[in-house]
Amino acid sequence: MEYNDSATAADLRQRAHDFMEEVVLPAERAHDGGEVVPHETIADLRESAREYDVYAPQIPEEYGGMGLGLRDVLPLFEEAGRSLLGAPAMRVDAPDEGNMHTLELVGTEAQKDEWLRPLVAGEVNSAFGMTEPAPGGGSDPKMLRTTAERASGRAGDEWVIDGHKWWTTQGSAADVILLMARTDEEAHPYAGCSIILVPTDTEGVEIVRDIPHLGPASSSEGHAEVRFDDVRVPAENLLGEENEGFTIAQQRLGPARLTHCMRFSGMADRALTVAKTYMSDREAFGSSVADKQAQRFAVAEAETQLHAARTMVRDAAEKIARGEEARVEVSMSKVFAARVAQETIDLAVQCCGGAGISRDLPLADFYEAVRAFRIIDGTDEVHKRTIARDAFDEDAVRPEELESLPRFGESAD
Ligand SMILES: Cc1cc2nc3c(=O)[nH]c(=O)nc-3n(C[C@H](O)[C@H](O)[C@H](O)COP(=O)(O)OP(=O)(O)OC[C@H]3O[C@@H](n4cnc5c(N)ncnc54)[C@H](O)[C@@H]3O)c2cc1C
Known part of the structure; x- marks a missing residue:
């Protein structure tokens, strides 16, 4: 089926298609169904993806990607989805893909050096921690209970974080969690939460467990329950503006x-x-x-x-x-x-x-x-x-649409 894709998008899609047909699908078929795919297999596929020029297309070139816009990379994402190995191979896998995008959008140069470049290179992993077990924030993120308070510590200005998250995808394998926390308890949550970079080896970060779940046997990707107990990270770990989470x-x-x-x-x-x-x-x-x-x-x-x-x-x-x-x-x-x-x-x-x-x-x-x-x-x-x-916005409701309806019980004249 032809779509209104640019020539760049169509070329990228073709290369991704060739990569999937010639490298990823044979690797998938060679793998025993029911077994977790080893990390070495993913690392080998990533090497190949670079050779096919389909590695991290959505990331600017200066950070190790190909510098293409969302609209041009979309068709590649569809190719990647044809096997569970496709997205990790091309480094367009969740949650790292969204986290890299966030770091690129609002990260400082120091944060990009520390986390974005190694993430793009596949040297580290990341997670996004927003959802909390009841009674915390889930479908309704306004119910978020994890807090981060500004304090002065031994190492200078820092965030002190307390909270409980779950369904943190890749949390147990992550080097850093992009954590959503309340930083202004007085404000409406949408104006009082921030994202803070929390390295998982910080004291007080406890990966409680990977939640047993319905999911493919071949993927080692876990979804973690994580506790944050008096976790202290430097003030400069704030990602983007304070309260703009x-x-x-x-x-x-x-x-x-x-x-x-x-x-x-x-x-x-x-x-x-x-x-x-x-x-x-x-x-x-x-x-x-x-x-x-x-x-x-x-x-x-x-x-x-x-x-x-x-x-x-x-x-x-x-x-x-x-x-x-x-x-x-x-x-x-x-x-x-x-x-x-x-x-x-x-x-x-x-x-x-x-x-x-x-x-x-x-x-x-x-x-x-x-x-x-x-x-x-x-x-x-x-x-x-x-x-x-x-x-149901105000333009949608038109009282004049009712004018021709008979009003039962009302006087005819
Ligand atoms: C495999 C997996 C990976 C995930 N990865 C991450 C991650 O990396 N980071 C992260 O932060 N979160 C992650 N999540 C969490 C996910 O975002 C939440 O599960 C989702 O937002 C729903 O929140 P909840 O589970 O608390 O459901 P609840 O808030 O308990 O809602 C339960 C159900 O209530 C119903 N409901 C809710 N609101 C309404 C409404 N207004 N009207 C009608 N019905 C309603 C819906 O059917 C909903 O499914 C992941 C979840 C899964 C399953």
Whole structure:
């Protein structure tokens, strides 16, 4: 399918496609389903990605990337999503991708030297710590309870952090956590929270556990529960302006949600390719499964939905590139792409019968991975809240639309 992509985006996508076909998919197929992929495999893939000129395309060249804008890298993200190994190989994997973007946007030169360059090089890992267990902030981030207070310590001005986070992706493997904390308890949370860089080897940071969870067997990515008890970091670990945490998070989350949409649409597209191949090869009741009209219509519906999802994501990205916030378009893309990806992967599993459940094919991993997408980066319901708020704005309600309605119980004259 052709999209309104620039020549740069189309070239990048082609290189990413070649890299996926020639390097990543063979590595995935050589790997035993059900086993965690070793770090050395990822490191080797990253070397190859540099050779194909598809490594960290979204990062400015001065920090080790290729310096391309969001709209031009989107098609690459879809290619990367076709295997769970694709995004880490091209260094476009969450949460590092969003964290690198945040550091690039608001980090000081010293913070970029300390964290951004090594992150791009793949020498260190990062995590983003916002969500808290009840009664702290989850769907409603205004309920955030983690605090960071300014104090004078032995080493000078510092932040003293206390709190409890969970679902901190990659937290147990992270060298640094971008931590969202309340820094002004009097202010409305949206005007009183900040992001602070907390190295995980700081005294008082306790990785309690990796939360056992539904998810692919091949990925070693954990989601940690983390406690912060009297954690002290220098005042200069503040990332961006004080009390601007949510504004910064919003700048991070818009693009990060779209890149997630593209990775998952790539995953769904690959699942469909596997299913179409299986169905074309498999016979039942005297003909190929691919010839059954019920299956053909289901695949046609999935292709249509995927095309709509890709188009919506591109539209939102174009608006962001023009400097618009595109909040509603991002929410619509996120809700729609997550549902379409989940339904498409479920269909692919069904079309492959028992093979779809086995870990011989990547579908079982995809099926487990996709479910979380309706919860991460804002649940369906939170995004629908945003869409509905816009749908019910003051222009939407038009009393004159009711003028022709009969008013029962009111006098006719
Ligand atoms: C695999 C995974 C990775 C994650 N990675 C990270 C990470 O790296 N960093 C991080 O900070 N967080 C991360 N999260 C957390 C994620 O952002 C939260 O789970 C999500 O924001 C929902 O918060 P919650 O779990 O507290 O759900 P709750 O707030 O407890 O909500 C429960 C349910 O209530 C419903 N609900 C909520 N509000 C409304 C409403 N207004 N109307 C109707 N229904 C509503 C929704 O169905 C929601 O799912 C991750 C989560 C998962 C599962």
